[in-house]
Each structure stands twice: as C-alpha cells, then as structure tokens.
Amino acid sequence: MLFQVEMAVTLPGDMPVETAASLKQKERDFAQDLQRQGKWRHLWRVVGQYANTSIFDVAGNAELHEILTSLPLFPYMTIKVTPLCRHPSSIHEDDQ
Amino acid sequence: MLFQVEMAVTLPGDMPVETAASLKQKERDFAQDLQRQGKWRHLWRVVGQYANTSIFDVAGNAELHEILTSLPLFPYMTIKVTPLCRHPSSIHEDDQ
Amino acid sequence: MLFQVEMAVTLPGDMPVETAASLKQKERDFAQDLQRQGKWRHLWRVVGQYANTSIFDVAGNAELHEILTSLPLFPYMTIKVTPLCRHPSSIHEDDQ
Amino acid sequence: MLFQVEMAVTLPGDMPVETAASLKQKERDFAQDLQRQGKWRHLWRVVGQYANTSIFDVAGNAELHEILTSLPLFPYMTIKVTPLCRHPSSIHEDDQ
Amino acid sequence: MLFQVEMAVTLPGDMPVETAASLKQKERDFAQDLQRQGKWRHLWRVVGQYANTSIFDVAGNAELHEILTSLPLFPYMTIKVTPLCRHPSSIHEDDQ
Amino acid sequence: MLFQVEMAVTLPGDMPVETAASLKQKERDFAQDLQRQGKWRHLWRVVGQYANTSIFDVAGNAELHEILTSLPLFPYMTIKVTPLCRHPSSIHEDDQ
Amino acid sequence: MLFQVEMAVTLPGDMPVETAASLKQKERDFAQDLQRQGKWRHLWRVVGQYANTSIFDVAGNAELHEILTSLPLFPYMTIKVTPLCRHPSSIHEDDQ
Amino acid sequence: MLFQVEMAVTLPGDMPVETAASLKQKERDFAQDLQRQGKWRHLWRVVGQYANTSIFDVAGNAELHEILTSLPLFPYMTIKVTPLCRHPSSIHEDDQ
Amino acid sequence: MLFQVEMAVTLPGDMPVETAASLKQKERDFAQDLQRQGKWRHLWRVVGQYANTSIFDVAGNAELHEILTSLPLFPYMTIKVTPLCRHPSSIHEDDQ
Amino acid sequence: MLFQVEMAVTLPGDMPVETAASLKQKERDFAQDLQRQGKWRHLWRVVGQYANTSIFDVAGNAELHEILTSLPLFPYMTIKVTPLCRHPSSIHEDDQ
Numbered sequence: 001m002l003f004q005v006e007m008a009v010t011l012p013g014d015m016p017v018e019t020a021a022s023l024k025q026k027e028r029d030f031a032q033d034l035q036r037q038g039k040w041r042h043l044w045r046v047v048g049q050y051a052n053t054s055i056f057d058v059a060g061n062a063e064l065h066e067i068l069t070s071l072p073l074f075p076y077m078t079i080k081v082t083p084l085c086r087h088p089s090s091i092h093e094d095d096q
Numbered sequence: 097m098l099f100q101v102e103m104a105v106t107l108p109g110d111m112p113v114e115t116a117a118s119l120k121q122k123e124r125d126f127a128q129d130l131q132r133q134g135k136w137r138h139l140w141r142v143v144g145q146y147a148n149t150s151i152f153d154v155a156g157n158a159e160l161h162e163i164l165t166s167l168p169l170f171p172y173m174t175i176k177v178t179p180l181c182r183h184p185s186s187i188h189e190d191d192q
Numbered sequence: 193m194l195f196q197v198e199m200a201v202t203l204p205g206d207m208p209v210e211t212a213a214s215l216k217q218k219e220r221d222f223a224q225d226l227q228r229q230g231k232w233r234h235l236w237r238v239v240g241q242y243a244n245t246s247i248f249d250v251a252g253n254a255e256l257h258e259i260l261t262s263l264p265l266f267p268y269m270t271i272k273v274t275p276l277c278r279h280p281s282s283i284h285e286d287d288q
Numbered sequence: 289m290l291f292q293v294e295m296a297v298t299l300p301g302d303m304p305v306e307t308a309a310s311l312k313q314k315e316r317d318f319a320q321d322l323q324r325q326g327k328w329r330h331l332w333r334v335v336g337q338y339a340n341t342s343i344f345d346v347a348g349n350a351e352l353h354e355i356l357t358s359l360p361l362f363p364y365m366t367i368k369v370t371p372l373c374r375h376p377s378s379i380h381e382d383d384q
Numbered sequence: 385m386l387f388q389v390e391m392a393v394t395l396p397g398d399m400p401v402e403t404a405a406s407l408k409q410k411e412r413d414f415a416q417d418l419q420r421q422g423k424w425r426h427l428w429r430v431v432g433q434y435a436n437t438s439i440f441d442v443a444g445n446a447e448l449h450e451i452l453t454s455l456p457l458f459p460y461m462t463i464k465v466t467p468l469c470r471h472p473s474s475i476h477e478d479d480q
Numbered sequence: 481m482l483f484q485v486e487m488a489v490t491l492p493g494d495m496p497v498e499t500a501a502s503l504k505q506k507e508r509d510f511a512q513d514l515q516r517q518g519k520w521r522h523l524w525r526v527v528g529q530y531a532n533t534s535i536f537d538v539a540g541n542a543e544l545h546e547i548l549t550s551l552p553l554f555p556y557m558t559i560k561v562t563p564l565c566r567h568p569s570s571i572h573e574d575d576q
Numbered sequence: 577m578l579f580q581v582e583m584a585v586t587l588p589g590d591m592p593v594e595t596a597a598s599l600k601q602k603e604r605d606f607a608q609d610l611q612r613q614g615k616w617r618h619l620w621r622v623v624g625q626y627a628n629t630s631i632f633d634v635a636g637n638a639e640l641h642e643i644l645t646s647l648p649l650f651p652y653m654t655i656k657v658t659p660l661c662r663h664p665s666s667i668h669e670d671d672q
Numbered sequence: 673m674l675f676q677v678e679m680a681v682t683l684p685g686d687m688p689v690e691t692a693a694s695l696k697q698k699e700r701d702f703a704q705d706l707q708r709q710g711k712w713r714h715l716w717r718v719v720g721q722y723a724n725t726s727i728f729d730v731a732g733n734a735e736l737h738e739i740l741t742s743l744p745l746f747p748y749m750t751i752k753v754t755p756l757c758r759h760p761s762s763i764h765e766d767d768q
Numbered sequence: 769m770l771f772q773v774e775m776a777v778t779l780p781g782d783m784p785v786e787t788a789a790s791l792k793q794k795e796r797d798f799a800q801d802l803q804r805q806g807k808w809r810h811l812w813r814v815v816g817q818y819a820n821t822s823i824f825d826v827a828g829n830a831e832l833h834e835i836l837t838s839l840p841l842f843p844y845m846t847i848k849v850t851p852l853c854r855h856p857s858s859i860h861e862d863d864q
Numbered sequence: 865m866l867f868q869v870e871m872a873v874t875l876p877g878d879m880p881v882e883t884a885a886s887l888k889q890k891e892r893d894f895a896q897d898l899q900r901q902g903k904w905r906h907l908w909r910v911v912g913q914y915a916n917t918s919i920f921d922v923a924g925n926a927e928l929h930e931i932l933t934s935l936p937l938f939p940y941m942t943i944k945v946t947p948l949c950r951h952p953s954s955i956h957e958d959d960q
Contacts, residue, residue, distance in 0.1 A: 001252045001253050001254075002140060002253065003253075003275075004140070004149050005336065012301050013876050013939075027185070028184075028185040031185045032185060032187050035186070035187045035188065036187065041188075042138075042151075042186075042188060042191055043183045043185060043186040043188070043191055044098060044100070044151075044180040044181070044182070044183055044186070044191055045180065045181050045182065045183040045184075045929060046178060046179075046180060047178075047179040047180065047181055047925045047928055047929045047932070047945050048179075048869065048928065048929060048932040048933070048943045048944075048945040049943065050933075052183055053100050053178065053180060055138075055140075060193045060252060061193050061194065061195075061275040061276060061277040061335045062193075062277040062278065064275070064277075064335055064336065065277045065333060065335045065336060068335070068336040069336070069338075075301075079336045079337065080336075081275060081335050081336040082142060082143075082149065083142075083143040083144075083195075083253040083256070083273060083275055084140040084141065084142060084143065084149060084253060085140070085141050085143055085252075085253040085254040085256075085257045086140070086141060086254065087139045087140055087141040087148055088124075088141075089123070089124045089127045089128060089139060090131070090138075090139040090140070091128050091131045091132065092131065092137075092138060092139070095138055095139055095140055097924045097925050097926075098925065099925075099947075101816065108781050109204050109267075141257060143253045143256055143257045143260070143273050144197065144256065144257060144260040144261070144271040144272075144273040145271065146261075156865045156924060156949075157815045157865050157866065157867075157947040157948060157949040158865075158949040158950065160815055160816065160947070160949075161813060161815045161816060161949045164815070164816040165816070165818075171781075175816045175817065176816075177815050177816040177947060179867075179925040179928070179945060179947055180925060181924075181925040181926040181928075181929045182926065194332060196332070196341050205396050205459075219377070220376075220377040223377045224377060224379050227378070227379045227380065228379065233380075234330075234343075234378075234380060234383055235375045235377060235378040235380070235383055236290060236292070236372040236373070236374070236375055236378070236383055237372065237373050237374065237375040237376075237449060238370060238371075238372060239370075239371040239372065239373055239445045239448055239449045239452070239465050240371075240389065240448065240449060240452040240453075240463045240464075240465040241463065242453075244375055245292050245370065245372060247330075247332075274334060274335075274341065275334075275335040275336075276332040276333065276334060276335065276341060277332070277333050277335055278332070278333060279331045279332055279333040279340055280316075280333075281315070281316045281319045281320060281331060282323070282330075282331040282332070283320050283323045283324065284323060284329075284330060284331070287330055287331055287332055289444045289445050289446075290445065291445075291467075293528065300493050348385045348444065348469075349385050349386065349387075349467040349468060349469040349527045350385075350469040350470065352467070352469075352527055352528065353469045353525060353527045353528060356527070356528040357528070357530075363493075367528045367529065368528075369467060369527050369528040371387075371445040371448070371465060371467055372445060373444075373445040373446040373448075373449045374446065386524060388524070388533050397588050397651075411569070412568075412569040415569045416569060416571050419570070419571045419572060420571065425572075426522075426535075426570075426572060426575055427567045427569060427570040427572070427575055428482060428484070428564040428565070428566070428567055428570070428575055429564065429565050429566060429567040429568070429641060430562060430563075430564060431562075431563040431564065431565055431637045431640055431641045431644070431657050432563075432581065432640065432641060432644040432645070432655045432656075432657040433655065434645075436567055437484050437562065437564060439522075466526060466527075466533065467526075467527040467528075468524040468525065468526060468527065468533060469524070469525050469527055470524070470525060471523045471524055471525040471532055472508075472525075473507070473508040473511045473512060473523060474515070474522075474523040474524070475512050475515045475516065476515065476521075476522060476523070479522055479523055479524055481636045481637050481638075482637065483637075483659075485720065492685050540577045540636060540661075541577050541578065541579075541659040541660060541661040541719045542577075542661040542662065544659070544661075544719055544720065545661045545717060545719045545720060548719070548720040549720070549722075555685075559720045559721065560720075561659060561719050561720040563579075563637040563640070563657060563659055564637060565636075565637040565638040565640075565641045566638065578716060580716070580725050589780050589843075603761070604760075604761045607761045608761060608763050611762070611763045611764065612763065617764075618714075618727075618762075618764060618767055619759045619761060619762040619764070619767055620674060620676070620756040620757070620758070620759055620762070620767055621756065621757050621758060621759040621760075621833060622754060622755075622756060623754075623755040623756065623757055623829045623832055623833045623836070623849050624755075624773065624832065624833060624836040624837070624847045624848075624849040625847065626837075628759055629676050629754065629756060631714075658718060658719075658725065659718075659719040659720075660716040660717065660718060660719065660725060661716070661717050661719055662716070662717060663715045663716055663717040663724055664700075664717075665699070665700040665703045665704060665715060666707070666714075666715040666716070667704050667707045667708065668707065668713075668714060668715070671714055671715055671716055673828045673829050673830075674829065675829075675851075677912065684877050732769045732828060732853075733769050733770065733771075733851040733852060733853040733911045734769075734853040734854065736851070736853075736911055736912065737853045737909060737911045737912060740911070740912040741912070741914075747877075751912045751913065752912075753851060753911050753912040755771075755829040755832070755849060755851055756829060757828075757829040757830040757833045758830065770908060772908070772917050795953070796952075796953045799953045800953060800955050803954070803955045803956065804955065809956075810906075810919075810954075810956060810959055811951045811953060811954040811956070811959055812866060812868070812948040812949070812950070812951055812954070812959055813948065813949050813950060813951040813952075814946060814947075814948060815946075815947040815948065815949055816947075820951055821868050821946065821948060823906075850910060850911075850917065851910075851911040851912075852908040852909065852910060852911065852917060853908070853909050853911055854908070854909060855907045855908055855909040855916055856892075856909070857891070857892040857895045857896060857907060858899070858906075858907040858908070859896050859899045859900065860899060860905075860906060860907070863906055863907055863908055
C-alpha cells in the first residue's frame with residue numbers, strides 16, 4: 001500500500017555539529033535499510049530545501065507510523081502523509 | 097530531470113456528460129503515451145480526491161511546461177510543480 | 193485499517209429540489225449499507241455545518257478511494273483524509 | 289454530548305528525558321482513567337504525527353474544558369475542538 | 385451552555401430582490417423568536433460586513449445544530465462555531 | 481461602543497511559576513475592575529484553549545487600545561479586535 | 577475616530593457595461609461627498625489592483641458601518657476594517 | 673511617491689528593559705525626524721497591537737528600503753509594503 | 769524603478785474561443801510594445817501555470833498602475849506587486 | 865534553464881555581530897562569483913525586507929540545489945523555488 005510522505009527537517013541552531021552528523025548518519029543507514037527492504041520505495045530531494053519527497057510501500061497505516069516515528073530525525077521533522085492508490089491511467093507495473 | 101507534479105481536477109457542474117467522457121479519454125490516451133515515452137514516470141491517484149501525484153522525467157522546464165499545458169484537462173486543473181533531484185541517501189537507480 | 197474522513201457538501205444553488213432530495217436519499221442508503229458492512233464505522237454531524245466527521249475501517253487505501261468516489265454526493269464534496277492507527281494509550285478494543 | 293478533539297504535542301527540545309517520560313506516563317494514566325469513565329470515548333494516533341484524534345462524551349462545554357486543561361501535556365499541546373451531534377444517516381447506537 | 389457563532393452571508397448575485405427581502409424578513413422573525421426564548425442571547429453586527437457575531441445559550445450541541453440549520457439564510461451562510469464556558473475571572477452572572 | 485476582542489495567551493516555558501501566578505493574579509484583578517466599571521462587558525473562556533472571547537464597551541478606539549495594552553498579560557497575548565455595532569434584528573437592550 | 581478600511585472590488589463578469597459605469601459613477605459621487613464632509617479622510621488606489629486603502633474619521637462603529645454598507649459597490653466588495661488610534665510618536669496634528 | 677507600510681514589533685522576551693527603552697527612544701527620534709522631513713507622512717497605532725500603519729512619501733523604492741532598514745527596531749519588525757497611487761475619486765490634495 | 773509583478777490569468781469557461789484569441793493577441797501586442805519601450809524589462813512563463821513572472825522598470829507607482837490596469841487581460845488577472853531595489857551584492861549593471 | 869528563487873534571511877538574535885558580518889561577507893563573495901559565472905543572472909533586494917528575488921540560469925535541478933545549499937546563509941534562509949521557461953510574448957533575447 002502506497003503513501004506519499006513529505007519530510008522537512010529543522011535542526012536546532014545550537015545542536016553540536018557532531019550530534020547533527022551522527023544523527024544524519026543514523027538517518028541515512030535507517031533509510032537505506034528500509035529501501036533495501038522495499039518499504040521506502042522512492043526518495044527524492046526537494047530542490048533548495050532540507051526536505052524530501054518519498055514513496056512508501058507498507059502493509060498499512062500502523063507500519064507506516066512505526067517507521068516514521070522511528071526515524072532518527074523524527075523529532076526535528078515536519079511530516080505530511082498522503083495516502084495513494086493505483087491510478088486507472090497508469091501503465092506502470094509498480095505504481096501500486 | 098525530475099519534477100513532482102500534483103494535479104487536481106474540477107470539471108464545471110454543467111459540462112455535458114459526453115464532453116467530460118471524451119476529455120477523460122483523451123487525457124488517458126495522452127497520459128499513457130507519455131508514460132510509454134518514459135516522460136511521465138509515475139502516476140498515482142490521491143485517495144478520496146479527483147487528483148493525482150505524478151513524477152515527470154523531462155529534459156527541462158520548457159518540456160515540462162509544454163507537456164502540462166497540452167493536457168486535455170489542463171484548463172480544469174490546479175497544478176503544483178516541485179523540482180526534485182537525487183537524494184544522497186537514495187539507493188534506487190531510478191531516483192534521478 | 194482506520195481513516196478519519198471529513199466531508200463537507202456544497203450543492204449548487206440552482207440544483208432542482210427533487211434532484212437534491214434524490215441524491216440525499218441515495219447517499220443515505222449508500223452510507224447505511226456501508227455502516228451495516230462495518231466499513232463506515234462512525235458517522236457524526238459537525239455542528240452548524242453541512243458536513244460530517246467519519247471513521248472508516250477498510251482493507252486499505254484502494255478500498256477507501258473506491259468507497260469515497262462512489263458516494264452519490266462525491267461530486268459536491270470537499271474531502272479530507274487522515275490515516276489513523278492504534279494509540280498506545282487507548283484501552284478501547286475497537287480503536288483499531 | 290460529543291466533541292471531536294485533535295491534540296498535537298510539541299515538547300521543548302531541552303526538556304530532560306526523565307521529565308518527558310514522567311509527563312507521558314501521567315498523561316497515559318490520566319487518559320486511561322477518563323476512558324474507563326466513558327468520557328474519552330475514542331483515542332487514535334494520527335499516522336506520522338505526535339498527535340491524536342479523539343472523541344469525548346461529556347456533560348457539556350465546561351466539563352470538556354476542565355478535562356482538557358487538566359491533561360498533564362496540556363501546556364505543550366495545540367488543541368482543536370469540534371462540536372459533534374447525531375448524523376441523521378447514522379445507524380450506530382453509539383454515534384451520539 | 386454557551387457558544388459563540390459567527391455567521392457571514394453571501395446571497396447569489398442573481399437572487400430576485402423580493403426573494404432576498406422575503407428571506408431576510410423570515411430570518412429576522414426567526415432570530416427574534418429565538419431571542420425571546422433566551423436561546424439566541426446576543427446578536428451583534430460586524431462593522432463593514434454582512435455578518436454577525438452571536439452568543440447562543442442552548443441545551444447542547446444537538447439543539448445548536450437544529451437551530452442553525454433551520455435559519456432561513458442557512459444555505460447562504462458560512463458559519464464558525466466556538467464552544468465557550470465560564471471564565472474564572474468573570475464577575476458577570478450571565479457569562480455562563 | 482462595542483468591540484469583540486479575542487485574546488490567546490502563551491507564557492514562555494521558562495517563566496518561573498511564581499511570576500506566572502503573580503501575573504495571572506494581577507490580570508484577574510485588572511479584568512474584574514474593568515468589569516465593575518462596565519467597560520469589559522463580557523468575558524468567556526474558549527473551551528480547550530488558554531484564551532478568551534470578550535466584549536468591551538468603551539468610549540472609542542483610543543480607550544480600547546489603552547485598556548488592552550495595560551493588561552498585565554499583554555506582552556504574552558495574541559489579540560484580535562473586531563468592531564461591532566447594533567444588529568437590526570437584535571431585541572436585546574444591551575446589544576449596543 | 578479613525579479606521580483604516582481596505583476595499584477590493586469584484587464585478588460579475590456578466591454585468592452590463594452601462595450598469596457598471598452607472599454604479600462606478602454613483603460610487604464616485606458618494607465617495608466625494610463623504611470626503612467633503614471630512615468623514616472619508618484619505619483614499620488611495622492600491623497599485624495593480626481594483627482596490628483602495630482608505631482612512632475614515634467617524635463618530636464610531638455604527639457610523640462607519642452605515643457608511644460602508646451604503647456604498648453603491650458594497651455588494652461587490654471585500655472589506656477589511658482596522659481600528660486605529662493616535663501613535664505616541666506621531667507629530668502630525670491630523671493623525672488622530 | 674506613496675507607500676502604505678504596516679510594521680509589527682516583537683521584542684525578544686529576554687531583552688533587558690533598558691535596551692528596549694533605549695531602542696524605543698531611538699525609534700521615536702528617528703520616526704519624528706522623518707516626519708519633520710515629510711517622508712513619513714502618517715503614523716497611526718493599530719488598536720490592541722504593538723504595530724502601526726504608516727504612509728510614506730519617498731522618491732522611490734530605494735529610498736523607502738533605506739529608511740525602513742535603518743529603523744532602530746527593524747531587526748524586530750515584520751513589515752508589509754503596499755505601493756499606492758492617486759485614486760481617481762480622491763478630492764484630497766495630499767492623497768498623492 | 770523596478771517592480772516584480774506576478775500575473776495569473778483565469779478566463780471564464782464560457783468565453784467564446786474567438787474572444788479569448790482576440791484578447792490574447794491584444795495582450796501580446798501590448799506586452800511587446802512595452803518591452804520595446806523598456807518598461808516591461810523581463811517576462812517569463814511560470815512552468816505548468818497560465819501565469820507569468822515579470823520585471824517592470826517604470827517611473828513610479830502611478831505609471832505601473834496605469835500599465836497594469838491597461839492590460840487587455842487585466843479583468844481576468846490576479847496580480848501581485850513587489851517593489852524591488854538594488855541589492856548590494858549585485859554586480860549586474862541592469863539589476864537596478 | 866531558468867528558476868526564480870526567493871530567499872528570506874532570519875539570523876538568530878544571539879548570533880555574535882562578527883559571526884554575522886563574516887557570514888554576510890562570505891555570502892557576498894559566493895554570490896558575486898556565481899554572478900560572474902552567469903549562473904546567478906539577476907539579484908534584487910525586496911523593499912523593506914531582509915530578502916531577495918533572484919533569477920538563476922543553471923544546467924538543471926541538481927545544479928540549482930547544489931548552489932542553494934552551498935550558500936553560507938542557507939541554514940538561516942527560507943527559500944521558494946519557481947521553475948520558469950520562455951514566455952511566447954517575450955521579445956528579450958535573455959528571457960530564456
């Protein structure tokens with residue numbers, strides 16, 4: 001089941017550089033693991049923003065919530081979730 | 097070059113049913129042709145809305161504008177365009 | 193899987209009274225049938241508005257979209273969909 | 289009398305972990321007690337947010353205000369209150 | 385139980401003058417009857433707007449909804465409802 | 481001359497409890513004195529918010545500004561002012 | 577007593593040219609008469625808009641409402657009213 | 673050339689009282705000097721707000737920017753600039 | 769003197785095709801004439817929208833208003849005007 | 865390929881003056897270097913704001929993102945990106 005998720009990150013101005021670097025590394029590892037599992041199906045950077053647009057493919061609402069709130073950067077994120085489904089005009093196998 | 101495009105459609109209440117049907121059929125043909133060309137890379141329905149979220153892969157701004165304004169339903173659409181680029185944490189070949 | 197759905201209805205000012213009455217009757221039948229099936233789990237009126245707040249329990253995004261776009265009043269609705277999941281502090285059996 | 293209440297929580301970044309844990313535990317106890325009394329009738333998590341959507345069944349405005357402002361996390365909440373009433377198409381005994 | 389209700393009226397530009405006059409007269413009669421019953425406790429005009437700010441004193445949500453949707457001008461109104469309760473610093477007998 | 485005034489209060493998270501208590505006591509004394517003078521004609525709590533809706537009856541804009549900016553909690557308030565006047569359908573002596 | 581009033585005008589697309597011309601002439605006469613009386617103290621055009629920013633000097637809220645709702649173009653206006661008072665740093669005799 | 677400028681001031685909660693007093697005194701001196709030069713033509717307080725509405729008469733955009741960014745309180749201001757011009761219905765010599 | 773102007777066009781759905789074509793041709797002629805005069809310095813299409821972003825170089829507010837309200841498509845435009853001035857970091861001769 | 869980029873800067877109130885001065889100097893050097901390369905084609909100050917409106921001419925989305933996130937003031941900026949393309953009515957060689 002597909003969801004579009006938009007995440008914008010705002011780190012506190014006084015966060016030590018090493019803390020930020022460590023958080024970002026953990027976020028990357030976490031994101032890549034989920035991509036390998038096929039759950040985080042697409043991940044794009046929004047131009048000019050510390051933000052991404054992503055497509056998740058999960059079993060349902062509960063799994064998506066579990067994933068998003070486990071993100072190392074979750075406490076610093078503004079998140080927008082949009083449920084998607086197959087478009088009748090799509091010809092792509094994987095748009096579902 | 098990738099763009100996220102969100103399109104919401106509002107047909108006038110007094111549009112004849114056949115006009116609407118004909119427009120939708122043309123829109124579908126147009127959309128599927130662009131998908132086959134690889135320019136309209138993803139097309140999803142937004143749940144509960146007469147709207148879609150799409151990913152376009154085009155040569156640049158001019159081509160995207162040409163495509164969007166050629167859509168048969170363009171006069172009835174509200175469109176939001178978001179430029180995307182590769183996310184450093186993406187492992188997907190096609191997220192670019 | 194649970195979704196909160198908020199629907200606000202705006203009928204065109206020039207819709208004949210009988211058309212409106214017929215649409216509302218069909219909407220009611222449709223809604224009650226879905227309630228009996230357990231898919232439209234709650235349905236409340238928003239005070240002072242021609243609008244409702246509802247809780248749907250469906251198999252997933254696709255089923256929810258199918259239901260909402262089949263509503264007789266769908267062409268006249270503004271719809272907001274919010275995916276829900278179990279809250280860790282809930283003690284109610286049916287809050288999931 | 290029913291009210292839909294949406295609560296979003298934002299804890300200050302510098303709140304000590306134990307303070308946060310203690311507040312959350314108190315909030316949970318408080319919420320479960322009200323659920324047992326039948327006043328907090330439904331409690332759902334909003335997917336991807338530190339937020340909930342709830343249905344309260346109280347004697348009136350005064351009791352709802354008393355409850356909400358007594359929540360341990362109240363000082364950190366943004367709250368939206370929507371008065372509800374029975375929908376004429378509802379067939380559920382408890383949608384009132 | 386008190387509610388603040390803000391009503392803004394927009395009549396269609398092509399409504400015949402007599403229809404508008406008749407609707408307004410019915411609205412006035414309806415409003416004055418409710419004022420005499422003590423349910424529509426205050427009614428003020430918002431300066432520069434075809435709108436009012438009102439205070440209702442009703443048995444509960446259901447009665448307020450019944451009243452508002454029975455207003456002759458209801459189909460042409462945008463309505464905002466805010467539940468109120470006694471303020472601990474009020475010294476007025478009737479602020480509750 | 482009547483004005484509707486909506487005040488929402490946000491105290492800084494690090495304000496000492498005694499400072500807050502003292503400010504609130506001064507605010508209450510100030511508000512009750514103005515109520516006794518007939519200038520702060522109504523004062524209601526907004527349900528679920530640290531906010532109020534009030535009706536002021538003052539000589540004019542200057543007096544209202546003088547009063548509002550003298551409120552002990554003024555530096556922590558977001559204020560919205562709406563000028564009111566008599567509604568032609570009001571039958572209440574004091575709705576003016 | 578001073579008020580800033582912002583008025584934006586939207587005439588229906590199908591209003592006959594002569595009706596519009598006649599309304600605008602009446603509006604101009606009305607506005608100039610009020611200016612001569614000293615009640616409409618300033619009147620400026622907003623660049624690029626069919627809108628104005630004005631300063632009214634009236635006895636109070638009731639008179640302002642009476643004036644604004646008597647404007648020939650009132651049914652086609654969106655109006656924003658902001659109460660003003662003397663600024664302590666003003667040195668202009670007429671900024672009050 | 674005329675501009676309407678709306679300025680809202682938010683001083684940091686932890687600014688020492690003397691710093692604030694000194695800034696405000698400098699702001700007042702600055703504002704009064706510009707008024708004497710005829711560049712800051714009107715200055716009104718917005719009722720209930722730490723904000724003003726002003727009319728500037730300057731040589732052009734560059735001079736207005738120079739003035740606004742030189743205000744002692746500029747770093748604490750939210751500013752909205754609206755270009756104005758003569759209204760064809762104005763009869764006031766100085767509305768230009 | 770420079771202004772950024774954003775124009776979005778919405779033609780009524782029932783405007784005859786020839787009327788629209790004629791209006792657009794007049795708009796183009798008008799725009800190109802102003803470009804040749806150096807007053808409409810830049811004109812870009814916004815991707816995916818029936819809208820443009822433009823830079824005007826005019827004598828002042830009055831001339832800009834005169835130009836914008838003379839546009840053949842003005843009655844169908846939503847316009848946003850932003851006054852610009854030279855940026856201290858610009859090295860371009862013509863950014864002023 | 866052209867993009868309009870609007871950047872608004874908010875420096876933290878407690879940033880040391882020298883840090884701010886150093887950042888601004890680096891920003892200026894960076895901006896001027898990009899202007900010399902032809903990538904930052906226009907740069908204007910927005911009147912009354914610590915903000916600019918700019919036109920970038922880059923190879924594509926990726927290059928624009930690389931540039932914007934490399935700006936020394938990027939962590940303190942709110943950025944809005946609008947893709948542009950040639951307008952059919954433009955006669956300027958460089959509006960593309």
